[in-house]
Amino acid sequence: MQDRSTASTPHSADGTALTGASADELGALLAYVPDRLRRLIDANRLDALVEIVVDLGRPVQLRFPGDYVLLPHVATVEDLEYVVQRAGAFRADSRTGIDGTLHRLSAIRNRYRDLVGVTMRVGRHLPGAAWPLRPWLERGDSLLILGAPGTGKTTLLRDATHILAxxxxxxxxxxxxxxxxxxxxxxxHPAIGTARRLQVPDRAEQYRLLLEAVQNHTPEVIVIDEIGTRQEAEAAATIAERGVQLLATADGRTLANLVRNAALNLLLGGIGTVPLTESMALLRGVVGAAAGRHTVRERLQPPPFTVVAELLNDDLRTIVLYPDAALAVDALLDGERAEAVCLSARLTPEFIRQSLAAQQAEADRAVLADASPAPAPDSSPHTDSNTGGGDADAATAQD
Structure with a gap:
């Protein structure tokens, strides 16, 4: 496994103004928290905050990467009502968002459909997080991102969307x-740049909207979050057959998990069991006890996703990238080690702090630029001259 980790300072890849979970956006999330709870939250740790968990009759919990803090306050019905009054109705999937932000609120209900808990998840745009993936994105490869919940799949997907668009x-x-x-x-949100968006009113209709996006809006790239059903996998495969680049996340921690997932391994070309004849065993180099098997599992067709990225839950949020998904799947099915390279998504508290600091500095510069008076026109006499024109042209031509 090759190591291609990066350690550059986070930046806006295209030089445009940085956007993200700024102090204003975090403030928008905290506005959904009752005052008595807000006063208990340590402002110095907000940059690493992942979730606020409010469960009826239990201490309110602040979750951070690999850690959590219990506040000295037990959640009440009034606390939950405070959140609901501001959030409004939750959708059928028990989720809702906050306008103008990337934050998500998710409800927990009892058997009588009464609200008994809320998870308030911080959404962040971290410019540069997907920059290590640019070579594959630029080449037109379809990329599938895997990883455990909370590892930053959607954060990586969002920045990759910004890069593509x-x-x-x-x-x-x-x-x-x-x-x-x-x-x-x-x-x-500005985090997705110039990309267009189709909202999904009902998860059961997502596969239909995927096909609608291709038929009606002439995309070069389709971005999908949370491919989780056979129908959605079939829709993604159909889109790939039309020559559209795909960028998506899917249920599954690793490539091996996805290979074993009967509903979703179509994303990798589909896995089937075929008879193992003597001639096939010789052709495949199967010897010894394995040659006595009557069947073998193999990939059935080219995978819709040509590149697969596993996002690990380590300190650097390492990306294990399989640059040739077909070869990687075949290797796993043959009991061999799939070739991969290691990158770093840098989705760490330190990276978040640096990114947010860069965003704030960019915002401060924009405010100062708006407040600065325009320079007075030069009224001194002058003559036309080409002096320095070559240098100016050269400077303009620099990349």
Whole structure:
């Protein structure tokens, strides 16, 4: 396994203004928290905050990467009502968002459908997180992102969307399962750049919207969050057959998990069992006890996703990238080690702090620029001259 980890300072890949979970956006989330709880939250740790968990009759919990803090306050019905009054109705999938942000609120209900808990998840855009993936995105590879919950799959997907739409200037359409990619409200969050978005009113209809996006909006790239059913996998395969680049996340921690998932391994070309004849055993080099088997599992067709990325839950959020998904799947089915390279998504508290600091600095510069008076016109006499023109042209031509 090769190591291609990066350690560059986080930046805006295209030089445009940085956007993300700024102090204003975090403030928007905290506005959904009752005052008595807000006063207990340590402002110095907000940059690493992952979730606020409010469960009836239990201490309110702040979750951080690999850790949590219990606040000295037991959640009450009034606390939950405070959240609901501001959030409004939850959708059929028990989720809702906050307009203009990437935050997500998810409800827990009892058997009588009464609200007994809320998970308030912080959504962040971290410019540069997907930059290590640019070579494969630029080449037109379809990329599938896997990983355990909370490892940053959607964060990585969102920044990859921004790179494709704004940096590489592709026609990108996002099919936004739970408004996690483009945020709450009708206007998509600036994090996805110039990408367009289709919201999914009912998860059961997502596969239909995937096909609608291709038929109606002439995309070069389709972005999908949370491929989780056989129908959605079939829709993705159909889109790939039409020559559209795919970018998606799916249920599964690792490539091996997805290979064993009968409902979703179609994303890898589908896995089937075929008879193992003597001639096939010789051709495949099967010897010894394995040659006595009557069947063998193999990939049935080219995978819709040509590249697979596993996002690990380690300190650096390492990306294990399989640059040739077909070869990797075949190797796993043959009991061999799949070739991969290691990258770093840098989705760490330190990276988040640096990214947010860069965003704040960019915002401060924009405010100062708006407040600065325009320079007075030069009224001194002058003559036309080409002096320095060559240097100016050279400077203009620099990349």
């Amino acid at each position: 704004t940096v590489l200037r592709r026609r990108v359409v996002v099919v936004d399962t739970s408004n996690e990619i483009g945020g709450g409200g009708n206007v998509p």
